[in-house]
Amino acid sequence: MHVLILGGTTEARALAGLLHGEVRVTSSLAGRVASPRLPAGEVRIGGFGGAEGLATWVREHAVDAVIDATHPFAERISFNAARATATAHVPLLALRRPGWVPAEGDDWRSAATLEEAARALGDLGDRVFLTTGRMGLAAFADCPQWFLVRSVDAPDVPVPARTEVLLDRGPFTLDGERELLARHRIDVLVTKDSGGAATAPKLTAAREAGIPVVVVRRPPVPDGVAVAATSEEAAAWVRGRGRQP
Structure with missing residues (x-):
């Protein structure tokens, strides 16, 4: 077979x-x-x-x-x-x-697409932790916020004008995500509903820090x-x- x-x-x-x-x-x-x-x-x-x-x-x-x-x-x-x-x-x-399910204390905003997620940022904060991968960053290229973009490989252009790239591969730890959010003074997290445990600690860290999360729904x-x-x-x-x- x-x-x-x-x-x-x-x-x-x-x-x-x-x-x-x-x-x-x-x-x-x-x-x-x-x-x-x-x-x-x-x-x-x-x-x-x-x-x-x-x-x-x-x-x-x-x-x-x-x-x-x-x-x-x-x-x-x-x-x-x-x-x-x-x-x-x-x-x-x-x-x-x-897929992931919100827990008590989570502040999640749902988006159907990356473009909708970019629009949802609004006045949620100025410092965004963007974990949607390197593909599709063009959806955020015109956003005025500062972005920390985490991906396995370096992203292609266009990317937001104020961008710092962090090359890393999961699984990630809760302590590591807590430290990252604090060190970069993150105001809002943007993620896709990828599910699984490897990248879920960021959601717990965001909940603990009272940080809103924009979650792109999966197709x-x-x-x-x-x-x-x-x-x-x-x-x-x-x-x-x-x-x-």
Whole structure:
């Protein structure tokens, strides 16, 4: 059985580790991170050329099942995966870590897009901790606030005029996030609802400091696609497919 895992997320790597040795596993990474953490099994890096290209690759490499374990905000590849697997008549499962839920004391403002998040800043504060990744910073380019931008790799232009870049990769600790917010005198946090524990400590630190958080909502999974919340659930789904006649 040949399983294609789309994505370099923590859950994708965990799933590859669970299945490696049981089935043939190929993980496909987008190539947007300069030095990605490689999963177990075979690895390919780069795009497929849209839904048609992905469908062709699935057919040519005799893929039996596809797991979309991309970042919750990788909307384009998720919809391409849905179209490609429908075309190639191959089952698809979306592996999505649960989103974050506000706790008592949180001051969250919801936004549908990065552009809406930029508008939501308003008079919330002048010093913004921006943790939405290096892609899409153009949405904040015209904002007058000072930004601390944290990302794995250096962002491309355009970026806000008043920007300091912090290159770092999670997981992050609560003590570290507390210290960062205090050292940079952060007034407001902007984040995507990525879910998971690796980057969640910033939310606790913001709550403790009474800092408002602008949370960009994640896009929906394509209609009709089954969803697993954990790598273990996804591995069980794959094993179930392998037992089918």
